[in-house]
Amino acid sequence: MLAAREETACSNKFVILRSLAMGRMAEILLARVREPARPERLVVVKRMHRQLAADREYVKMFVDEARIAMTLRHPNVVEVYESGEDDGQFYIAMEYLHGHDLRGVLSEMARRQIPMRLANALAITRAVCRGLDYTHERTDASGELLGIVHRDVSPHNVILTYGGRVKLVDFGIAKTSIQGSRTRTGILKGKVAYMSPEQAMGEALDRRSDVFCIGILLWEMTTGHWLYRRKSELETLKAVVEHDAPLPSTVTPSYPRELEDIVMKTLARKRDDRWATAGELGEALTAFAKQRRLDLRPSAISVLMATTFVEEVAAWQAAKAEGLTLGDHLASEGNDEPPSVPVLSDQDSSNPFSSEDLPTTVVWPQQAAPTQPPHWWQWRPPQWERLQRRLQRRWLIAGVVVALGAALWLASELFHHDATPAVGDTPAVQPSSPPAPTDQPPPMPTPGPGGETRTPAESRPAPTSPHGGS
Secondary structure: OOOOEOOOOOOOOEEEEEEEEEOOOEEEEEEEEOOOOOOOOEEEEEEEOHHHOOOHHHHHHHHHHHHHHOOOOOOOEOOEEEEEEEOOEEEEEEEOOOEEEHHHHHHHHHHHOOOOOHHHHHHHHHHHHHHHHHHHOOEOOOOOEOOOEOOOOOHHHEEEEOOOOEEEOOOOOOEOOOOOOOOOOOOOOOOHHHOOHHHHOOOOOOHHHHHHHHHHHHHHHHHOOOOOOOOOHHHHHHHHHHOOOOOHHHOOOOOOHHHHHHHHHHOOOOHHHOOOOHHHHHHHHHHHHHHHOOOOOHHHHHHHHHHHOHHHHHHHHHHHHOOOOHHHHHHHOOOOOOOOOOOOOOOOOOOOOOHHHOOOOOOOOOOOOOOOOOOHHHOOOHHHHHHHHHHHHHHHHHHHHHHHHHHHHHHHHHHHHHHOOOOOOOOOOOOOOOOOOOOOOOOOOEEOOOOOEEOHHHHOOOOOOOOOOO
């Protein structure tokens, strides 16, 4: 096991096991809570870089994130335990989620050619809806809405755990009506490919902006294609602002009409045409899933994770068999494993459009060939498959019956034609009647004048003309 890092902030509360991610604003660390008498409890410590402590704007942003997140307690929202300052460094401690973010899950599914089932896509989307609806409805002590808008609902900030949980994370750029720090004019915060049109144009936001972003997630998961992402950030921003979302059925012809109506209402360009709340969208998805008898329970997500990350699950099972705790196992893996924690909200630090992010390399579910249309079975409900097989069998039986009937009719027609002569036809040769029997012997031939032999009939003279002519 790797040695724990004691030389860090909050060393009196946490034992740092490893670094998970590094950004321009903060570092994310995996840590174990110092509780010798209790079972192991892992946390993620988000620690601001020491040199930024003098920047009031960064400090306010960091404090705002902690202030918002610490008020949230919901099964679909990451739980933040505490925040504070230690030796000149600000930190936030939150729960550790053993799993991967949705972007990593989809990328691995594409690499392994694992299709995204419709039930899984709906389960993930519904969980995000529930988490966001909870945050949108949060109030202060006087009962006034806090007006929380996440502003960064993207695959990077949705975590799927091996236990089947789905959690929304990273409220680093979330906005509230009582927020201490304000966004600078002209600065876009969030991932451009997952922005609402009003967010991309710098307008005032409300909860319906997050609803639009949920629609982007749902559209992409159920079609296997990017919606707005282009090869550059400028092209992507232009697509978000100017282009309406295409119908999913133009990409996947067998897309369910009822679900398409739900998705397109979510992606309406005018806010008033969208679902008013994330809760309404979640209820619509639940009703659709119930109608199609789709299983949206967490166990389905757990199976998806175990199927997608086979090696990681096997390694953890082997570590448990050796008596290692999860913290020891994760620490021993080093820094080669992709981070399974919230991605830092350092929006100004780097170009988010690296080569691995382009749809040419990350397409889910991955197609067998670029020219082939998406497979209908990647999301079609099971009852549709049974109906199709039943119809195929019936058409096959009907075809066989028709073929046999046609063969019998043709055979009968040929037989009837051979047995019945055509009307008006007569035999070419009439059969002669046999000669009547007689008791007299046949006449004897007689010699002619020249010595030839003649029958009596031949011996008679020829009749003469009455006028004497020969």
